[in-house]
Amino acid sequence: MKHKKQHKNIFFCLFLLTYSLSNAQNDYKLWLQYSPITSPETVSNYHKNVQGIVKYGESETLQVALNEMQTGLQSMLGNSIGLTTKKENSIIIGTYSSLDKDFQNLIKSNLEKIQKDGYIIKTITNNNTKNILITGKTDVAVLYGAFNFLKLIQTNKSIENLNIIDSPKTDIRILNHWDNLDGKVERGYAGSSLWNWQKLPLFIEQRYINYARANASIGINGTVLTNVNANALILTPLYLEKVKALANAFRPYGIKVYLTARFSAPIEIGGLKTADPTDKDVINWWKEKAKEIYNQIPDFGGFLVKANSEGQPGPQNYGKNHVDGANMLADAVSPFGGVIMWRAFVYSEHDVDDRAKQAFSEFVPYDGRFRKNVIVQVKNGPIDFQPREPFHPMFGAMPKTPLMMEFQITQEYLGFSSHLVFLPKLYQEVLQSDTYSKGKGSTVAKIVDGTLENHTISGIAGVSNIGSDLNWTGHPFAQANWYGFGRLAWNPNLDAETIAEEWLRSTFSNDDNFVNPVKKMMINSREAVVNYMTPLGLHHIMATNHHYGPGPWVNNLSRPEWNPVYYHKADANGIGFDRSKTGTKATTQFFPEVEKKFDNLETCPEKYLLWFHHVSWDYKLKNGNTLWDGLALQYQQGVDDVKSMQTTWNKTEKYVDKERFKEVQQLLEIQNQEAKWWRDACLLYFQQYSKKQLPQGVEKPTKTLDYFESLQFPFAPGI
Ligand code: BDP
Numbered sequence: 001m002k003h004k005k006q007h008k009n010i011f012f013c014l015f016l017l018t019y020s021l022s023n024a025q026n027d028y029k030l031w032l033q034y035s036p037i038t039s040p041e042t043v044s045n046y047h048k049n050v051q052g053i054v055k056y057g058e059s060e061t062l063q064v065a066l067n068e069m070q071t072g073l074q075s076m077l078g079n080s081i082g083l084t085t086k087k088e089n090s091i092i093i094g095t096y097s098s099l100d101k102d103f104q105n106l107i108k109s110n111l112e113k114i115q116k117d118g119y120i121i122k123t124i125t126n127n128n129t130k131n132i133l134i135t136g137k138t139d140v141a142v143l144y145g146a147f148n149f150l151k152l153i154q155t156n157k158s159i160e161n162l163n164i165i166d167s168p169k170t171d172i173r174i175l176n177h178w179d180n181l182d183g184k185v186e187r188g189y190a191g192s193s194l195w196n197w198q199k200l201p202l203f204i205e206q207r208y209i210n211y212a213r214a215n216a217s218i219g220i221n222g223t224v225l226t227n228v229n230a231n232a233l234i235l236t237p238l239y240l241e242k243v244k245a246l247a248n249a250f251r252p253y254g255i256k257v258y259l260t261a262r263f264s265a266p267i268e269i270g271g272l273k274t275a276d277p278t279d280k281d282v283i284n285w286w287k288e289k290a291k292e293i294y295n296q297i298p299d300f301g302g303f304l305v306k307a308n309s310e311g312q313p314g315p316q317n318y319g320k321n322h323v324d325g326a327n328m329l330a331d332a333v334s335p336f337g338g339v340i341m342w343r344a345f346v347y348s349e350h351d352v353d354d355r356a357k358q359a360f361s362e363f364v365p366y367d368g369r370f371r372k373n374v375i376v377q378v379k380n381g382p383i384d385f386q387p388r389e390p391f392h393p394m395f396g397a398m399p400k401t402p403l404m405m406e407f408q409i410t411q412e413y414l415g416f417s418s419h420l421v422f423l424p425k426l427y428q429e430v431l432q433s434d435t436y437s438k439g440k441g442s443t444v445a446k447i448v449d450g451t452l453e454n455h456t457i458s459g460i461a462g463v464s465n466i467g468s469d470l471n472w473t474g475h476p477f478a479q480a481n482w483y484g485f486g487r488l489a490w491n492p493n494l495d496a497e498t499i500a501e502e503w504l505r506s507t508f509s510n511d512d513n514f515v516n517p518v519k520k521m522m523i524n525s526r527e528a529v530v531n532y533m534t535p536l537g538l539h540h541i542m543a544t545n546h547h548y549g550p551g552p553w554v555n556n557l558s559r560p561e562w563n564p565v566y567y568h569k570a571d572a573n574g575i576g577f578d579r580s581k582t583g584t585k586a587t588t589q590f591f592p593e594v595e596k597k598f599d600n601l602e603t604c605p606e607k608y609l610l611w612f613h614h615v616s617w618d619y620k621l622k623n624g625n626t627l628w629d630g631l632a633l634q635y636q637q638g639v640d641d642v643k644s645m646q647t648t649w650n651k652t653e654k655y656v657d658k659e660r661f662k663e664v665q666q667l668l669e670i671q672n673q674e675a676k677w678w679r680d681a682c683l684l685y686f687q688q689y690s691k692k693q694l695p696q697g698v699e700k701p702t703k704t705l706d707y708f709e710s711l712q713f714p715f716a717p718g719i
Contacts, residue, residue: 056092059139106126117137121164172460173222189465190468326376343376344379397589427488428495431448518652538575546717578612
């Protein structure tokens with residue numbers, strides 16, 4: 001007996017050793033590490049409950065679910081698990097309709113509680129046998145259930161007496177790839193595009209499958225393959241064949257493919273003279289194009305459109321409006337069940353009004369005029385993916401139109417892929433903001449998931465941070481932003497801390513001595529970046545074009561609203577953008593409760609102070625500091641925050657593999673140096689106006705403002 005036990009232990013140690021040796025590239029495996037479980041309770045709990053897998057149904061998706069279960073369980077628990085027909089201590093996977101009658105009866109009541117692709121994971125006892133049932137109404141629901149079952153084990157949760165019912169709260173949970181056909185990724189900081197257009201359609205890289213698998217594991221069900229600054233060529237037969245090949249590769253994972261539609265495509269690739277959305281030939285061209293696409297890809301999702309925005313063509317080129325444009329395309333895809341995601345990211349150099357107001361002014365009057373299969377995609381804030389913005393006032397202002405959230409996962413304005421910033425904290429802040437559109441509790445989350453106005457479609461988009469880098473996202477911790485985006489798209493009410501913890505346990509280790517401090521570091525990281533880049537409501541003071549590093553001094557670009565000076569308005573009297581009633585009145589775009597709060601200096605949260613108000617350098621902050629001192633101290637705080645992130649990480653060496661430990665350590669050092677760069681450059685620049693000394697506690701800059709202004713980065717990535 002003793003012998004047997006010793007053997008078992010030796011076997012397990014060998015397994016752990018081989019496992020760690022054979023897994024040099026942990027980065028690539030994302031949160032699906034399936035590392036060996038070391039907790040004896042979890043292991044024995046598992047063996048008690050699971051001896052085989054029973055699979056009902058034959059679809060490719062179910063096969064994927066089965067493979068995932070077998071790979072995951074073997075990797076975590078060390079022995080293979082076979083397919084069986086024995087319904088005793090088994091995991092049973094299959095859609096509800098394919099199950100045996102007695103199983104169906106046992107869970108009938110649960111079935112009513114799931115929506116759409118929701119799943120059930122339930123321990124069922126029947127005639128003295130016990131099994132774990134993973135089911136749902138659709139094949140992909142079963143796959144979601146399988147991933148979530150594996151996550152229970154991965155994160156050391158008990159699998160005794162399970163009764164989990166979970167459904168996605170939004171319909172379209174989608175990544176927007178800003179990928180160009182030449183392989184470059186606009187605002188991409190993780191290498192080049194994943195899509196190897198040259199080798200498609202015949203060559204399907206394993207990476208495509210791994211991409212789909214990772215997305216499915218967090219509930220993402222759609223992908224827009226191409227940049228919003230679109231190239232019409234993607235709609236030509238040559239490329240559609242390649243798109244089809246990708247769609248085929250993703251389909252078993254429940255991922256639908258979408259494309260961006262360049263509004264002028266009928267001219268550029270169709271040989272027409274116009275792209276006027278009311279022109280008969282144009283209407284027909286898009287109808288035929290839709291037919292052609294659906295012929296190849298029957299479950300094609302639809303189009304994402306950036307029109308009349310930053311120089312992109314659109315209906316306004318022909319004196320028509322966004323409704324005309326969106327509805328024309330909607331009619332083309334609606335016979336096939338497609339949707340149009342029409343972006344509201346518009347602002348014009350010809351409009352002298354505050355840029356923050358323009359999208360609202362333009363779109364809100366169209367409420368109720370879009371077709372049923374149009375969903376308007378709105379960025380989280382009224383300017384552009386800044387480290388912090390108030391929520392976009394369009395949320396709540398268009399009750400008759402489904403509005404889709406657009407978050408940016410790639411860190412265009414947040415330090416690219418060199419800075420560790422846990423974005424679910426930002427997403428949560430926006431989603432939990434109360435718009436008061438239908439009284440207290442009308443959160444952005446309820447608008448986006450469609451429940452506030454009972455919309456039939458809902459969605460959340462995330463501008464992807466994925467590229468060809470070995471670790472997918474450039475920074476190991478940027479994987480958490482992809483993960484967190486998916487989780488919040490599934491359930492916009494999830495808590496960022498829960499997400500961070502799940503991710504850490506699945507990606508690195510279940511050891512609390514690791515998880516707790518690192519989780520704290522992640523949670524604080526968003527505030528850190530706000531502090532060292534744009535504290536107290538400052539925004540868009542990044543260097544222009546590439547947006548790398550500080551550039552508050554930039555004032556010479558052709559469009560006024562492209563210049564940082566437009567946003568901070570620092571002068572001898574003070575700093576900040578007056579968007580209150582005495583200024584541009586942007587506050588009036590919010591519902592009265594919110595408007596009042598933001599408009600009044602006394603009640604405006606200080607995190608939005610300089611977003612909504614221009615205040616003097618001597619303005620007294622709530623903590624008694626003057627604005628100048630407070631601003632300087634916040635910048636210093638940001639730098640200190642990064643220092644403490646470094647301290648935390650340096651203590652994790654024994655819990656993390658060498659490569660990832662080193663990678664993160666080096667990246668944190670870049671972040672540390674760049675945080676100081678931000679602090680020094682911004683404070684030196686603003687000091688010219690405040691004419692005040694730096695308060696005690698703020699480190700003195702070691703370089704001059706001239707030096708910072710002279711820095712050039714001609715090859716900064718992402719342009
Ligand atoms: C801005 C980016 C630009 C995008 C644009 C957009 O700088 O590259 O094309 O947003 O969202 O943030 O359309």
